[in-house]
Amino acid sequence: MYDFRIAAADKVTLYRDLASALEGLVSGEPDQIANMANAAALIWGSLPDVNWVGFYRNVGGELVLGPFQGRPACIRIPFGQGVCGTAAATLEVQRVEDVHAFPGHIACDTASASELVVPIVGADGELIAVLDIDSPKPARFDAEDEAGCVRLAEILAKVL
Numbered sequence: 001m002y003d004f005r006i007a008a009a010d011k012v013t014l015y016r017d018l019a020s021a022l023e024g025l026v027s028g029e030p031d032q033i034a035n036m037a038n039a040a041a042l043i044w045g046s047l048p049d050v051n052w053v054g055f056y057r058n059v060g061g062e063l064v065l066g067p068f069q070g071r072p073a074c075i076r077i078p079f080g081q082g083v084c085g086t087a088a089a090t091l092e093v094q095r096v097e098d099v100h101a102f103p104g105h106i107a108c109d110t111a112s113a114s115e116l117v118v119p120i121v122g123a124d125g126e127l128i129a130v131l132d133i134d135s136p137k138p139a140r141f142d143a144e145d146e147a148g149c150v151r152l153a154e155i156l157a158k159v160l
C-alpha cells in the first residue's frame, strides 16, 4: 500500500504535491483501469470537502463509469448531458458553483452541491475520459482547484 500524506497549507503546494505523487503512482504502468483507480483514491484522500471523485471513460462516444471513490453513481452518460457530458462534448473544463442551477445536471448523489469536471484528452485530440469531482459545499472549487486538476488530467492523459 502507498501511504501518501498530502496536507498542504495552500492550494498551490497541495496540487504540486498531488501532481508529484500522481506522477510517481502512474509512472511505468500502462493499465488504464489501474491508473484511474489509484488516481481516484489519491485525489479522494487528499482533497477536503469532496463526496465523489472518479472517472467516466469515453467508450464509443458515450461516457461510461470508471474507477471512483464515493457512493455508487450513474453508469452511462450521453455526450452533451449533465456536467460530465457537457465537458465531454465541448472538451472544456466545467466548474459549476451550484449544480442545481446547471441545466440538465444529473444528480447521482443528492448531497452534491458543486462540481468540477476536467476532460482528459489524448495526443490525437480525442477524449479519453473525464475526471469528475463533486463536493457537498457550494462553490467548493476555485480557479486554483481548476488549474491543479487540469495538471492532474495532463499527467493522466500521457498514461491512459
Ligand code: SME
Pocket: 052, 073, 074, 077, 081, 082, 083, 084, 085, 104, 105, 106, 107, 108, 109, 112, 115, 132, 134
Ligand atoms: N453530476 C454529474 C453526474 C456524475 S456524478 O456526479 C458522479 C453530471 O451532471 O454529469
